[in-house]
Amino acid sequence: MTEQMTRRTLLTATAAAVAAPTLLSAPAGAGTTKVPSAIRELEDKIQAAMETYAVPGVGLGVWYRGREYVRGFGVTSLADPSPVDGDHTVFRVASTTKTFTGTAVMRLAERGEIDLDRTVRSYLPDFRTTDPAASARVTVRQILDHSAGWLGDYFLDTGIDDDALARYVDGMARLPQLTAPGTVFSYNNAALSLSGRIIEVVTGKTYERAIGDLLLRPLPLRRSGFDITGIAGARMAVPHVLDDLGNLVPEPARWYVPRSLNPAGGLISSARDQIRWARFHLGDGGGLLTRRSLRRMRSRPGPGGTLFVELDGAGVTWMIRPTAEGPEVVQHGGDWDGQHSGFLMVPERDFALTVLTNSDTGPALLDDLFVGDWALSRLAGVHNLPAEVRPLGARQLAAYEGWYAFQQIGFDGEFYEVALEFTADAGGLIARSDGDEVMRLGFYRRDYAVVHLPDGTPTPQRVNFVRGSDGSVQWFRFGGRLLRHTPPSTLRTTATRPFPLRMPI
Numbered sequence: 001m002t003e004q005m006t007r008r009t010l011l012t013a014t015a016a017a018v019a020a021p022t023l024l025s026a027p028a029g030a031g032t033t034k035v036p037s038a039i040r041e042l043e044d045k046i047q048a049a050m051e052t053y054a055v056p057g058v059g060l061g062v063w064y065r066g067r068e069y070v071r072g073f074g075v076t077s078l079a080d081p082s083p084v085d086g087d088h089t090v091f092r093v094a095s096t097t098k099t100f101t102g103t104a105v106m107r108l109a110e111r112g113e114i115d116l117d118r119t120v121r122s123y124l125p126d127f128r129t130t131d132p133a134a135s136a137r138v139t140v141r142q143i144l145d146h147s148a149g150w151l152g153d154y155f156l157d158t159g160i161d162d163d164a165l166a167r168y169v170d171g172m173a174r175l176p177q178l179t180a181p182g183t184v185f186s187y188n189n190a191a192l193s194l195s196g197r198i199i200e201v202v203t204g205k206t207y208e209r210a211i212g213d214l215l216l217r218p219l220p221l222r223r224s225g226f227d228i229t230g231i232a233g234a235r236m237a238v239p240h241v242l243d244d245l246g247n248l249v250p251e252p253a254r255w256y257v258p259r260s261l262n263p264a265g266g267l268i269s270s271a272r273d274q275i276r277w278a279r280f281h282l283g284d285g286g287g288l289l290t291r292r293s294l295r296r297m298r299s300r301p302g303p304g305g306t307l308f309v310e311l312d313g314a315g316v317t318w319m320i321r322p323t324a325e326g327p328e329v330v331q332h333g334g335d336w337d338g339q340h341s342g343f344l345m346v347p348e349r350d351f352a353l354t355v356l357t358n359s360d361t362g363p364a365l366l367d368d369l370f371v372g373d374w375a376l377s378r379l380a381g382v383h384n385l386p387a388e389v390r391p392l393g394a395r396q397l398a399a400y401e402g403w404y405a406f407q408q409i410g411f412d413g414e415f416y417e418v419a420l421e422f423t424a425d426a427g428g429l430i431a432r433s434d435g436d437e438v439m440r441l442g443f444y445r446r447d448y449a450v451v452h453l454p455d456g457t458p459t460p461q462r463v464n465f466v467r468g469s470d471g472s473v474q475w476f477r478f479g480g481r482l483l484r485h486t487p488p489s490t491l492r493t494t495a496t497r498p499f500p501l502r503m504p505i
Contacts, residue, residue: 038379039069045374046355049365050074054248057084057237058365059091059356061275063282064379066350070272076358077238079250084237084358086271090223091237091356092255093274094334095505096343097267098192100277102144102317104199104214106293113202116141116316123198127169131177138181140198143191145302145314146480149179152188153408153481153503157258162206168260169197171413178482184466185305185313187480189264189505192317196263207263218288219280223270226262228255234268237358239338248359254337258411265334265505271356278345278352281330298330298347306448306464307480308371310385323382333370335363335502342370349380363502372460387450387462389442391427400429400465404476404483405491406499418499419491420476420483428452433499447473479503 039062046058050073057074070086108114120127120138128135129150142148154175158167172190179186196207203210208226216224225231239254257266269277284291301313301320312320312328321329327348334341340362345352353375355366369375373384405419420438422429428449429441440456441449441463451461466475466482476483481503 035069036064039064041378042375043071043073045368046073046365049368053361053364055357055359055361055365056240056248057089057358058362059084059086059089059237059271059274059354061086061271061278061352061354062379063275063279063350063352068272068275068279070275072271076235077250077252078240078248079238082235087223088233088235088270089237090228090231090234090268090270091341091358092239092257092265092334092336092339093267093269093341093343093356094265094336094339095189096269096274096332096334096341097263097265098317099281099332099343100211100215100267101192101195101199101263102297103281103289104211105140105144105195106289106297106316107214108199108202110289110293114140114198116144120194120198123201124169124194127194128173129175129177130173134177134181140195141316142181142302143188143195144316146185146188146191147182147302147314148188148191149181149184149186150175150177150188150190151407151409152186152190154190154193155258155411155504156260156409156413157411158260160259164259165193165197165200165207165263169194175409176407178484183303184475184482185303185311185480186477186482187307189261192264193260193262199263211267215288219276219286221269221273221276224273225268226266228268231268234270237339237356239336240359240361241338242360248361251338254339257336261505265336269356271354274341274343274354274356275352278343278354282345282347282350282352298328305466305477305480306462308367308461310448310462322385323376324385325382327380327382329376329382331370333366335504337504340366340502342366344370344376346376346380346382349382351380353379360502367460384460387444387448389428389444389450389458392443393427394424397424397427397429399473400476403486403488403491405486406478406481406483417491420499422476431499438499438501 060071062069072084072086074084075081138148158164199210200207228234238250238252240248241251243249297316298318301315304311304313309321312322319331321331329344331344333343341356343354376382401422403421407417420431422431431439437454440452443449447465451459464477465473468474474485
């Protein structure tokens with residue numbers, strides 16, 4: 001069932017829905033506790049953002065000063081409204097799933113069944129991409145820290161049976177190698193599905209069963225899994241997408257994620273389970289992992305860059321984000337059609353925040369909380385690195401001008417390409433896709449820029465360019481992906497799509 005709603009109608013419905021009762025709790029056995037003013041401010045900010053951005057439903061989890069706070073806002077569906085709560089309403093957490101895949105690998109590493117610094121071929125002897133040398137030497141660590149180097153947005157749907165992941169990995173033989181393993185950060189969904197296949201081979205179980213046995217049941221996370229019909233008492237936060245007229249419509253069919261992508265982004269979970277996942281990683285391992293292994297997951301980051309924010313790099317699936325004060329932010333989050341979420345921890349402050357949304361209008365709310373630093377400042381006392389934009393001269397900007405192309409492979413196995421053209425303007429750059437202006441960039445240090453809307457409004461999002469060994473600009477990194485600096489004559493002329501400002505998983 002679907003229902004079209006205009007923005008005005010949606011705002012009215014959302015405003016009424018956010019009056020749902022607060023669901024806050026202290027740690028087990030402590031009883032209900034008074035809610036700190038900082039948490040109330042966070043709740044107010046979320047409710048205001050829901051109205052501003054037209055977000056139907058939100059799940060919130062916070063770990064703050066030794067207490068757990070969980071709440072639901074809004075409705076699960078505009079077509080059949082039910083209140084969102086923090087316990088039974090489940091969302092597709094998309095790429096935060098990767099941290100479960102990485103943690104399962106660490107459990108197996110503690111048992112001596114996986115070595116992070118051995119090659120992928122130690123476990124999958126037939127593994128290959130289009131580059132024989134890279135395929136032979138890429139390590140398990142490199143596929144977990146997003147430095148494997150091949151095309152990462154490979155979304156092929158290989159079916160629903162237990163061999164889906166094996167077929168997906170066999171299909172990776174067609175993936176082009178963009179950079180040498182271990183040298184450049186490039187967000188890589190395919191590498192995480194490959195990690196899931198290693199888990200299958202080592203454990204002799206399907207990926208989903210292995211994650212259940214290694215993590216979900218022992219913790220326990222009772223409202224988490226890969227099939228909503230197997231999660232007792234779960235209520236779906238129905239995905240909402242914008243139609244061609246700009247109306248927000250519920251689309252339950254968008255809930256579907258191919259089984260081949262489960263290790264990269266298929267997990268379903270509640271706000272309470274997500275904040276308990278954070279508490280596990282902030283704690284002592286709960287008998288499942290040693291403190292040393294937990295620290296290893298967020299240390300020794302690979303190559304750095306940007307993924308909406310500046311990164312020192314990725315550890316074992318965790319993004320490591322610097323702050324002006326020094327303490328690191330350990331971060332993830334995820335994007336799928338109609339399902340967008342954020343997740344971060346500041347271990348030195350014993351703080352964690354997760355926010356789940358059920359709409360393609362959700363990223364704007366998430367950017368306020370996870371890309372900007374209001375939440376980090378108010379609740380953890382840290383800030384983003386400064387980014388004071390300064391105009392560049394024409395000669396400096398000339399190095400960045402030109403065309404940049406990005407490829408992905410869709411559910412159907414077809415290659416698709418999107419391209420951006422950068423031109424200098426007013427000390428920065430204008431980016432156009434198919435002739436339409438999609439963003440502006442203002443530089444705050446060499447190769448690093450802040451994204452502005454076409455009207456010049458700054459956003460908190462950061463991007464960067466990547467140079468080759470000869471010093472020339474070879475790549476533009478947007479949303480963690482690499483777009484190749486390329487002559488117009490080499491651009492594909494078929495199967496193109498508009499440039500996506502939010503990329504899936």
